[in-house]
Amino acid sequence: MGKQRVDRSSWIEAASLPLLLLVWQLLAMLADHRLFPTPFEVFREIWHLATERYLLEDLGKTLGRAALAFVASMTIGIAIGGALGRARTLDRLFSSWILIGLNIPAIVVAIACYIWLGLSEFALILAVTINKTPLVAVTMREGVRALDTGLTELAQAYRVPFLRRMRLFLVPQLMPFVLTSARTGLSLIWKIVLVFEVLGSDGGVGFRIGVYFQNFDITGILAYTLAFMAVVIAFEYFVMRPLERRVLGWRQA
Amino acid sequence: MAPSIAVSIDIRAKRFEGATGLLLDGLRLDVSEGEVLALVGPSGVGKSSLLRMIAGLDADFDGQITVFGQPASEAGPPGFVFQDPRLLPWLGAAANIRAVSPATTMSEAVSLLGEMGLSGFETALPGSLSGGMQRRVALARALAVQPRLLLLDEPFVSIDRKLVRELHDVIGRIAEQRRPTMILVSHDLEDAARLADRVIQLQGRPARIIAETRVETRRADRNPARLLEIVAQLDEGSGE
Numbered sequence: 332m333g334k335q336r337v338d339r340s341s342w343i344e345a346a347s348l349p350l351l352l353l354v355w356q357l358l359a360m361l362a363d364h365r366l367f368p369t370p371f372e373v374f375r376e377i378w379h380l381a382t383e384r385y386l387l388e389d390l391g392k393t394l395g396r397a398a399l400a401f402v403a404s405m406t407i408g409i410a411i412g413g414a415l416g417r418a419r420t421l422d423r424l425f426s427s428w429i430l431i432g433l434n435i436p437a438i439v440v441a442i443a444c445y446i447w448l449g450l451s452e453f454a455l456i457l458a459v460t461i462n463k464t465p466l467v468a469v470t471m472r473e474g475v476r477a478l479d480t481g482l483t484e485l486a487q488a489y490r491v492p493f494l495r496r497m498r499l500f501l502v503p504q505l506m507p508f509v510l511t512s513a514r515t516g517l518s519l520i521w522k523i524v525l526v527f528e529v530l531g532s533d534g535g536v537g538f539r540i541g542v543y544f545q546n547f548d549i550t551g552i553l554a555y556t557l558a559f560m561a562v563v564i565a566f567e568y569f570v571m572r573p574l575e576r577r578v579l580g581w582r583q584a
Numbered sequence: 585m586a587p588s589i590a591v592s593i594d595i596r597a598k599r600f601e602g603a604t605g606l607l608l609d610g611l612r613l614d615v616s617e618g619e620v621l622a623l624v625g626p627s628g629v630g631k632s633s634l635l636r637m638i639a640g641l642d643a644d645f646d647g648q649i650t651v652f653g654q655p656a657s658e659a660g661p662p663g664f665v666f667q668d669p670r671l672l673p674w675l676g677a678a679a680n681i682r683a684v685s686p687a688t689t690m691s692e693a694v695s696l697l698g699e700m701g702l703s704g705f706e707t708a709l710p711g712s713l714s715g716g717m718q719r720r721v722a723l724a725r726a727l728a729v730q731p732r733l734l735l736l737d738e739p740f741v742s743i744d745r746k747l748v749r750e751l752h753d754v755i756g757r758i759a760e761q762r763r764p765t766m767i768l769v770s771h772d773l774e775d776a777a778r779l780a781d782r783v784i785q786l787q788g789r790p791a792r793i794i795a796e797t798r799v800e801t802r803r804a805d806r807n808p809a810r811l812l813e814i815v816a817q818l819d820e821g822s823g824e
Binding site for chain 1: 636639640641660661662664666668670672673674675683684685686709711729
């Protein structure tokens with residue numbers, strides 16, 4: 332009975348994407364306009380761009396930028412969030428900084444970075460990092476605040492050495508918060524990297540979409556978007572979900 | 585030869601955390617090596633606070649506690665069973681034992697779990713164990729550090745009588761076979777009557793010792809009828 336239900340739900344999940352493509356195909360056929368290409372035309376364009384143009388190179392550039400910004404914002408955000416969660420005084424002192432960081436429009440940060448640092452790779456990655464870090468810091472601050480004081484006391488009572496305490500007691504408690512930050516962070520970074528590339532860069536998915544936009548080439552825009560989405564979805568299924576199962580599997584017990 | 589002193593307590597003053605007034609004031613107490621001492625009293629009297637001080641978890645008091653001749657915070661780790669099992673939910677039962685006691689091998693952890701009647705549950709996550717099983721894992725964990733001092737903070741609270749009797753048997757067996765010095769905190773005279781060599785009853789604020797009773801009957805001979813007599817004797821001692 333239970334197995335049947337699982338089988339059915341996985342079939343439904345598997346049917347989700349084909350259904351989307353089918354709806355798209357039908358709408359494109361109904362519209363019958365050059366600005367609304369069918370999925371088939373878009374896939375053909377992806378193949379063309381990947382084999383004869385710059386799609387793979389652009390994807391590599393964008394993913395590299397996203398990865399660097401992700402690592403930087405996670406590292407800095409975890410450190411800041413940890414400090415804010417531990418020290419009330421620091422939290423009070425910097426709470427309005429965090430609030431500003433969370434609410435400042437991403438585009439303002441990007442423009443400011445480009446004006447101050449020029450249209451450089453560093454400026455782009457810094458702008459993305461500045462946008463993302465407050466979100467990580469806030470999540471990690473909550474994680475540190477939620478640490479189980481009973482387990483801390485247990486480790487103290489048994490004189491568990493510092494490194495062992497970190498590895499077995501602290502890190503596993505923080506992992507759900509790290510993964511939440513990583514997931515929300517990635518979804519944010521994917522989006523803002525593209526916007527910042529449109530604003531100013533020498534290549535990448537966003538840059539290319541900006542060029543296609545100027546030419547009103549919707550097939551090219553969708554081809555790049557779809558290729559990028561494929562990478563994001565693959566990352567979700569082949570990296571994030573297995574990692575989550577591995578790290579948080581105990582929660583199902 | 586008189587048994588040597590395992591724990592020596594001399595507290596001149598212990599204040600409430602975040603409140604005015606004294607929790608403990610002029611409490612002096614020695615616990616002999618191998619003795620099972622029960623500290624009994626109503627909730628909030630300071631029994632658990634005293635246990636935390638003995639474990640070296642709270643040094644914010646005026647006075648001195650030594651454990652086997654060393655200041656409590658510098659003494660080796662006691663075995664500590666908290667009110668709640670405090671198991672790491674992401675580790676299996678045996679791994680929970682080894683988390684606090686890296687020197688314990690996997691086979692020793694498995695053997696300790698077997699002693700607690702938990703054979704076959706070595707890799708079971710705490711979330712899949714019943715409350716009673718979790719408490720037995722916590723006991724096995726406390727024994728893994730081969731403690732000379734075992735501290736039990738209300739280990740029978742919020743569990744059914746059948747399980748309480750099972751845990752009484754397990755702890756009684758530990759007292760007889762391993763003979764650590766044990767300090768048991770409870771609000772229930774029956775727990776004390778069942779397990780302790782000596783019962784100290786605390787009451788008031790600041791807490792003071794209102795009765796000290798030595799239980800002469802061997803643990804093995806404390807049948808239900810005898811237990812009732814001991815409880816009555818403890819009741820009488822406390823003037824209740």
